[in-house]
Amino acid sequence: MSAFRRFGLPAVGVVFGVMMIFPIYIMVLGSLRSETAVFDFRLLPVEWEWSNFTEAWSESSLPRAILNSLFVSTTVTVVAMIFHAMSGYALARFHFPGRTLVFAWMLSTLMVPFSIIMLPLYLITKDLGMGNSYMGLIVPAIFNAYGIFLFRQFYRDFPKELEEAAYMEGLSLAGTFFRIAFPLSVPIIVPLTIGFFLANWNSYLWPLVITQDEQLWVVQQELAYLVGGGYFTPWNIVLAAAVIAAIPTFILFFAAQRFLVEGIKMSGIK
Template structure:
């Protein structure tokens, strides 16, 4: 009876997980499906299209400079991610391994900034960008939204798991703090780097509000902004094309997670439990 009971519990758990996976995946499946359906079938709930057509993608490429906007998205998201990895790792190392007065208070203040919505910082950041003459530039797009408290928290928690003896040995050998960070700590912190990179990359990649504020020329627009304007400028009836550009926008993030999910899960499990 115990074996049967355990089998039923396991089967129930698997059924619940499968149902959750289906509920999560179905909107993405419908999005891809709608992009290859005919306009008459876009809103049908059929799981298999009666006819596969690429007209929506052709229409989208005719109306949107997809490749240029995609490049802008990679520069925007990639630039923010790179700067965030460098500076949050430095801050996380200092908060985890360096002794100085007010360290814990500073860490608490950094965590408190996570509760401040971006909308409250938007106007001051916009004024700074205008004063510096960074409108319609990559600097204005990338620098004001680089570095975040979540990255500092993840690196700080992960660095606390590294044995202190390893750091002491490097200091005895004459290594400075930056050398210890970039030569020892970061190579050991691949899971933390991947987690920070994924979380950071997703933000600017899907961001619409900040690019709308600081970019005016179509040549500077990331793909999310170009896709939104495509839907608002009289093209709203082309729902298949909107689903097509949304599919292209979703693919890089999905691929990024699929390639690095092992490091992501490892980092979440290791950084979430250490105080």
């Protein structure tokens, strides 16, 4: 068993790692090939077509779509972290009638597929005057029971002594939350931030439903248009656009990697 742990588990990890990285390698490889050689089976391009990235950036609306996705994803993530933390803190610390029922009702929304609520959500958003706007892209994406659940579970194990010390120092309830509890919630904020940002960055169905103006298109809509926007699909340009669109997500992950690992370590300490 010790030999398997020493050699077998790392080998399995390497195999799964290669399987996960291989699609990214194919994407980058195709983005550097010519139009006629994009489906070539060689491991490296014969000619490196760096101009594909220039064409993907300048000959499409990709820059505007990336800015739209950055704005929508960042806004949703920041607002969601604040609201979800407040909701989770209230469910973990406040004792009010129906608290368990409210929590169970919120969790039940996780079992409802988005395809079922998409039409009612669209009608509500349209009736509120948020159709075909940034508000229509942002507001419905903020509320998610998953984030509230994780914050609630985190604050249930949060040391009450810190809050009691804050009360003795004269802090109000809101001051205790925003100056003590919320800043110390990094172990749960970092993974949720990455998850929410990526989910909204990769969102396609809801932006497709709620927006008709091309000026509001997000990056996934632009990539879909590049694939199906004409009778011919330049796959090398599409792959180059996909590589450019993936860069912000890689930057976010590598920038938050240290905090993510530290958060996992801290969350395991009781």
